Amino acid sequence: xxxxxALDFMRQALVAALLAGLAAxxxxxxxxxxxxxxxxxxxxxxxxxxxxxxxxxxTQPVLTALVAAxxxxxxxxxxxxxxxxxxxxxxxxxxxxxxxxxxxxxxxxSAGSPANLTAYLFGAILTTSSGDLxxxxxLAVVVLVTTLVLxxxxxxxxxxxxxxxxxGMPVMAYNLVLxxxxxxxxxxxxxxxxxLLISALMIVxxxxxxxxxxxxxxxxxxxxxxxxxxxxxxxxxxxxAETPSGGTIVLVTIAVFLLVSAAAAVRRRVRRAxxxxxxxxxxxxGRDCGHPALEHGDHLDYLHDGHRxxxxxxxxxxxxxxxxxxxx
Amino acid sequence: xPVTGSAAPAPAAPSDAPLVELHGASFGYEDRPVVxxxxxxxxxxxxxxxxxPNGSGKTTLVRGLLGLTExxxxxxxxxxxxxxxxxxxxxxxxxxxxxxxxxxxxATVTEIVAVGRLPHRPWWRPAGAADRDVVAGAIEAxxxxxxxxxxxxxxxxxxxxxxLIARALAGRPDLLVMDEPxxxxxxxxQHALAxxxxxLAAGGTSMxxxxxxxxxxxxxxxxxxxxxxxxxxxxxxxxxxxxHVVAGAHDPGSGHHHDHEDHTGPAVPRGxxxxxxxxxxVVPRG
Numbered sequence: 001x002x003x004x005x006a007l008d009f010m011r012q013a014l015v016a017a018l019l020a021g022l023a024a025x026x027x028x029x030x031x032x033x034x035x036x037x038x039x040x041x042x043x044x045x046x047x048x049x050x051x052x053x054x055x056x057x058x059t060q061p062v063l064t065a066l067v068a069a070x071x072x073x074x075x076x077x078x079x080x081x082x083x084x085x086x087x088x089x090x091x092x093x094x095x096x097x098x099x100x101x102x103x104x105x106x107x108x109x110s111a112g113s114p115a116n117l118t119a120y121l122f123g124a125i126l127t128t129s130s131g132d133l134x135x136x137x138x139l140a141v142v143v144l145v146t147t148l149v150l151x152x153x154x155x156x157x158x159x160x161x162x163x164x165x166x167x168g169m170p171v172m173a174y175n176l177v178l179x180x181x182x183x184x185x186x187x188x189x190x191x192x193x194x195x196l197l198i199s200a201l202m203i204v205x206x207x208x209x210x211x212x213x214x215x216x217x218x219x220x221x222x223x224x225x226x227x228x229x230x231x232x233x234x235x236x237x238x239x240x241a242e243t244p245s246g247g248t249i250v251l252v253t254i255a256v257f258l259l260v261s262a263a264a265a266v267r268r269r270v271r272r273a274x275x276x277x278x279x280x281x282x283x284x285x286g287r288d289c290g291h292p293a294l295e296h297g298d299h300l301d302y303l304h305d306g307h308r309x310x311x312x313x314x315x316x317x318x319x320x321x322x323x324x325x326x327x328x
Numbered sequence: 329x330p331v332t333g334s335a336a337p338a339p340a341a342p343s344d345a346p347l348v349e350l351h352g353a354s355f356g357y358e359d360r361p362v363v364x365x366x367x368x369x370x371x372x373x374x375x376x377x378x379x380x381p382n383g384s385g386k387t388t389l390v391r392g393l394l395g396l397t398e399x400x401x402x403x404x405x406x407x408x409x410x411x412x413x414x415x416x417x418x419x420x421x422x423x424x425x426x427x428x429x430x431x432x433x434x435a436t437v438t439e440i441v442a443v444g445r446l447p448h449r450p451w452w453r454p455a456g457a458a459d460r461d462v463v464a465g466a467i468e469a470x471x472x473x474x475x476x477x478x479x480x481x482x483x484x485x486x487x488x489x490x491x492l493i494a495r496a497l498a499g500r501p502d503l504l505v506m507d508e509p510x511x512x513x514x515x516x517x518q519h520a521l522a523x524x525x526x527x528l529a530a531g532g533t534s535m536x537x538x539x540x541x542x543x544x545x546x547x548x549x550x551x552x553x554x555x556x557x558x559x560x561x562x563x564x565x566x567x568x569x570x571x572h573v574v575a576g577a578h579d580p581g582s583g584h585h586h587d588h589e590d591h592t593g594p595a596v597p598r599g600x601x602x603x604x605x606x607x608x609x610v611v612p613r614g
């Protein structure tokens with residue numbers, strides 16, 4: 001590890017991986033919540049056109065990609081808000097137009113080579129320059145701070161847009177800010193995982209988090225943890241195994257997801273085996289329902305005709321006889 | 329289920345302007361009015377049930393009050409302010425019709441209810457202790473205090489409705505506007521839900537409730553307004569409504585107001601003066 005960190009390019013690669021691993025799942029949470037998981041992929045397509053313009057004109061590709069991705073993000077939101085049935089097709093035209101334009105322009109440029117294209121599409125973290133890194137770090141900090149400050153608002157708008165509107169919240173403004181943050185995240189992660197694989201780093205850690213978390217706040221923390229571990233771990237593995245960083249990172253996130261879902265399935269089965277339904281009754285237990293409430297670990301049981309009833313999902317579980325209670 | 333102090337609605341505004349005042353109001357979508365020429369006034373302390381068959385425009389009407397459907401004409405005043413200039417959105421708490429709260433991500437009861445506090449503070453300020461107290465109080469007021477940290481998706485349909493009511497209460501509204509709070513809810517939950525609404529009403533919360541099931545809310549409602557084909561066709565006290573239903577030769581026990589009539593089918597010829605709407609037609613209003 002120490003000798004890895006002694007390498008300049010490796011230090012830069014790990015910092016870039018850390019930034020992408022933090023920002024992508026954080027923004028991705030709200031995309032999953034809004035059922036727009038693939039929007040990051042589309043922005044990545046359009047960002048390639050921006051990269052090509054940068055290469056052609058000799059500007060830093062990170063900046064031109066940023067302009068293209070932000071423009072795409074705003075356009076997606078406006079098309080979505082218009083609610084037209086043709087919106088879906090309009091998005092497809094924009095995404096594939098973007099990537100096609102990028103491929104053609106890069107091939108025409110003097111610096112263009114298949115290797116160059118591959119680096120942008122699938123990530124080439126080891127080529128990250130220190131100049132790039134400063135831009136990426138600045139962008140990542142903007143994404144992190146904005147997302148953390150606006151998190152309750154993004155949650156509210158994504159959870160129930162109609163209610164948010166009735167409560168006078170500027171729904172469109174929040175959606176546009178989220179679209180811009182997504183675009184910035186696409187560009188931040190471009191070097192690390194590549195434009196075609198970015199969506200995976202935004203979405204898969206969140207899918208994993210949904211398996212373990214029991215609240216929104218916890219699921220955000222889990223997603224960021226999984227994202228950082230996978231991206232930093234993926235870079236280390238790709239160095240050792242001499243594999244491309246982007247593909248390696250995505251395979252690591254998917255491996256984590258599969259392991260966690262297997263563990264969650266086992267836990268669910270064990271829990272189901274160890275739980276008994278109480279008889280059905282038309283009465284709902286609560287603080288003032290008239291049945292004595294007894295503490296039982298992390299929840300309350302209600303004493304119902306000598307039985308302990310504990311609320312579980314839409315029904316009550318049988319948590320033992322009264323005698324058992326008194327013995328304890 | 330006592331309403332804790334923090335969850336009680338804000339005291340009535342000193343001005344005695346009605347909460348809702350409609351004069352010849354129309355609402356709809358893109359120049360296609362769904363309800364038109366509606367006169368309706370809701371005052372402080374009233375619990376108004378808005379009845380009517382499917383497609384009669386009940387939901388369009390309440391969504392129009394909240395600015396979610398287009399206001400196409402007539403006068404709409406909320407707490408004395410014309411709808412277009414109304415900015416105190418939190419004073420009207422909306423409980424939308426949702427069959428299930430299970431979203432694409434996990435969220436606890438507290439997290440959902442906390443959304444109701446957001447309009448009360450600027451975007452950059454995190455929730456303070458006072459906000460958390462109001463949220464806890466609102467959850468307590470709908471009888472879910474012991475399940476505040478549970479996932480909403482794990483609750484029954486009726487409990488999820490109460491979460492939405494708590495979210496609206498967390499905004500400390502003067503008026504709760506509810507769309508079908510009891511629809512599709514099992515009996516135990518419906519009972520609990522009616523209890524919650526009765527407690528809120530006793531505590532002075534004003535409500536406008538769109539509903540199909542008057543039975544569940546019978547003891548709470550102080551006034552009944554019926555909507556049919558986009559127009560108000562009855563407005564009066566529950567007793568007058570019962571008499572009106574009996575006079576209309578409807579099954580008085582059902583509590584449903586011509587829900588079973590097929591409004592999309594061919595018109596059924598009816599003698600003049602024996603329609604269900606005729607006896608109660610002239611009802612003095614406010």
